[in-house]
Amino acid sequence: MPQELKHPQPRSDRRKRMGGQIQREIMQLILDRGLRPGAVLPTETELMDDLGVSRNSVREALKALQALDIVEIRHGYGTYVGEASLTPLADGLTFRTLVQLGGDDAHALTEILQVREILEEGLVSRVVKSIPEEDLDELDAIVARMMTRAGQGEVFPEEDREFHEVLYRSIGNTLVPQLLGAFWNVFHRVAGARGWAKDPSPTGTARRHKEIVAALRARDRERVQAAMTTHFRGIEARAGKAMRGVG
Amino acid sequence: MPQELKHPQPRSDRRKRMGGQIQREIMQLILDRGLRPGAVLPTETELMDDLGVSRNSVREALKALQALDIVEIRHGYGTYVGEASLTPLADGLTFRTLVQLGGDDAHALTEILQVREILEEGLVSRVVKSIPEEDLDELDAIVARMMTRAGQGEVFPEEDREFHEVLYRSIGNTLVPQLLGAFWNVFHRVAGARGWAKDPSPTGTARRHKEIVAALRARDRERVQAAMTTHFRGIEARAGKAMRGVG
DNA sequence: TAGTATTTGTGCGTATGTATG
DNA sequence: TCATACATACGCACAAATACT
Numbered sequence: 001m002p003q004e005l006k007h008p009q010p011r012s013d014r015r016k017r018m019g020g021q022i023q024r025e026i027m028q029l030i031l032d033r034g035l036r037p038g039a040v041l042p043t044e045t046e047l048m049d050d051l052g053v054s055r056n057s058v059r060e061a062l063k064a065l066q067a068l069d070i071v072e073i074r075h076g077y078g079t080y081v082g083e084a085s086l087t088p089l090a091d092g093l094t095f096r097t098l099v100q101l102g103g104d105d106a107h108a109l110t111e112i113l114q115v116r117e118i119l120e121e122g123l124v125s126r127v128v129k130s131i132p133e134e135d136l137d138e139l140d141a142i143v144a145r146m147m148t149r150a151g152q153g154e155v156f157p158e159e160d161r162e163f164h165e166v167l168y169r170s171i172g173n174t175l176v177p178q179l180l181g182a183f184w185n186v187f188h189r190v191a192g193a194r195g196w197a198k199d200p201s202p203t204g205t206a207r208r209h210k211e212i213v214a215a216l217r218a219r220d221r222e223r224v225q226a227a228m229t230t231h232f233r234g235i236e237a238r239a240g241k242a243m244r245g246v247g
Numbered sequence: 248m249p250q251e252l253k254h255p256q257p258r259s260d261r262r263k264r265m266g267g268q269i270q271r272e273i274m275q276l277i278l279d280r281g282l283r284p285g286a287v288l289p290t291e292t293e294l295m296d297d298l299g300v301s302r303n304s305v306r307e308a309l310k311a312l313q314a315l316d317i318v319e320i321r322h323g324y325g326t327y328v329g330e331a332s333l334t335p336l337a338d339g340l341t342f343r344t345l346v347q348l349g350g351d352d353a354h355a356l357t358e359i360l361q362v363r364e365i366l367e368e369g370l371v372s373r374v375v376k377s378i379p380e381e382d383l384d385e386l387d388a389i390v391a392r393m394m395t396r397a398g399q400g401e402v403f404p405e406e407d408r409e410f411h412e413v414l415y416r417s418i419g420n421t422l423v424p425q426l427l428g429a430f431w432n433v434f435h436r437v438a439g440a441r442g443w444a445k446d447p448s449p450t451g452t453a454r455r456h457k458e459i460v461a462a463l464r465a466r467d468r469e470r471v472q473a474a475m476t477t478h479f480r481g482i483e484a485r486a487g488k489a490m491r492g493v494g
Numbered sequence: 495t496a497g498t499a500t501t502t503g504t505g506c507g508t509a510t511g512t513a514t515g
Numbered sequence: 516t517c518a519t520a521c522a523t524a525c526g527c528a529c530a531a532a533t534a535c536t
Contacts, residue, residue: 023314027342034349043501054525056303059502060310067270067311068339075502076532084343088335092315095274096331102281111422115366118373122365175358290521301505306523323512323522 022061025051027070030081041071041079067091090182094189101194109190109239116183117232123168123176124212124228128221131170138166139213146209150202157188163209187239199238208234269308272298274317277328288318288326314338337429341436348441356437356486363430364479370415370423371459371475375468378417385413386460393456397449404435410456434486446485455481 026047035041042050047058062079065071072082097108142163149156161184165177199205208231215223273294282288289297294305309326312318319329344355389410396403408431412424446452455478462470 031345031349036346036349045501056306056526057524059303060307060524062502063307064310064314067314068335068342070339070342073502074533076500077534078501081346084339084346086336086339088315088339089333092317092331092333092335095315095317098278099283099328099331102278102283108422111420114418114420115422115426118366118369119362122369126365171361173358173361175355175362179362292521303506304504307503320522321513323520324514325521 020061020064022051022053022057023064026061026065030070035081037081037083039081041081043078086178086182089179090185090189093182093186094193097186097190098193101190109187110236112183112186113232113236113239116180117229119176119180120164120232121225121228123171124216124224125221127168127170128216128219128224131167131216135166135170136213136217139163139216142166143206143210143213146202146206150206153202155198155202156206160184160205160209167212187235191239201234205234267308267311269298269300269304270311273308273312277317282328284328284330286328288328290325333425333429336426337432337436340429340433341440344433344437345440348437356434357483359430359433360479360483360486363427364476366423366427367411367479368472368475370418371463371471372468374415374417375463375466375471378414378463382413382417383460383464386410386463389413390453390457390460393449393453397453400449402445402449403453407431407452407456414459434482438486452481 026041029050030041041047044055044058044062047062048055051058062071062073066073066082067088069082069085069087072080074080093112097112100106100108142159146156146159146163149159161181164180164184168176168180208227212224212227212231215227273288276297277288288294291302291305291309294309295302298305309318309320313320313329314335316329316332316334319327321327340359344359347353347355389406393403393406393410396406408428411427411431415423415427455474459471459474459478462474
């Protein structure tokens, strides 16, 4: 019964703040202060005072921003401006693909592969004339490692990832490897979550990568395009077989 | 010092749960129960009991999932499974671009435009032979509206957006328009946040769209590619001028 | 090596706004 | 109009992690 005035702020001031408003205020605070990725953010207590909201509200907003990789929270230490990477994209696409597969539509993964193929076809066309010899040497070394592993019946996801990263390094676009990496992550996480079999023919996969490098060395755009298309036909075959086996 | 046993649960049970663990459990719950987008989620109270955590923890996890568009929260009504759209990607890229521009690096927007250009070049190559006549008619109608608006000195962002959506409709890939839409949003939100001038030559922009449709009607791949490239040179000119003017 | 201060993580109780019936 | 159910928000207390003394 005694509930006198327990409100530190008059009611009229502290309502109508819902709907991601606090998140946007924190983002604006970062922009206004010119904070860069890695910079330290005000503590939760300071944000409470600055924004005039409770600690729970601040924490919920920070959690949302953390999910977008806009802030980075370290327990017992502080909160920092994040890199705004494409991790959220990978998370969202993975979830979406699994949810749609859970129904009976195995189309989502094919769509992601198609986008990745379009991207990579356009990318190789742009590097075929300009990729430096040293990058080609590095690609040869990666393919050699692939061959070795394939000869032992092993699979080589790390080399595969590295291959495509080096392949487009000379573009000088930081968004490209992140985007491709996100797609790559989705594919492998979905494959893992559904318990799909590994690459049934590592040797063939390694050979297709080798052909891409050879075509690049020849500076032959047509041949590079064809090699890349063949490479994706191999991936689709794996995915298609697995999806048919499950669905 | 009297801090007897105020813990409703023994300490050994409820620790080691941090780091997005609750979020993953909720995602797994959705997948396990086969819930589809739009399906109703358990209430916060039910999630508290199911996961054995407090309401604050549940709410923070739900807020994070909401930021990823994995769940949708409706005030006073309930929580639902979300569409897992690419809204988080647009949010993250927008923030990232603004943060980098805040430094002095105007490169981020150029990178996004480059990725979009590569994607659209590959996409038009795939539709040039297969896009149905009725879609071309629709594109003609959109271009006509562009021309009308341009003649009145107006700008036409909505028509621009619609154009590219109809253009790739026949691909049948739902990810493509979402991805392009996300990039489109980033560009215009960044432009708006920096107070950039509108398109200085709407007539020229409309004419470039018209040429794309004409090239598609001729089913001439080379010409379509060239028209698309010209279209992006126009966008880059706008962005470049604005960025130079600000930076 | 131990202790303390700071900061984030968690839990609980409660009041309030909102939509449904 | 009223009652119910739910999300939203606030405030407090304590746990746990980290840094610094």
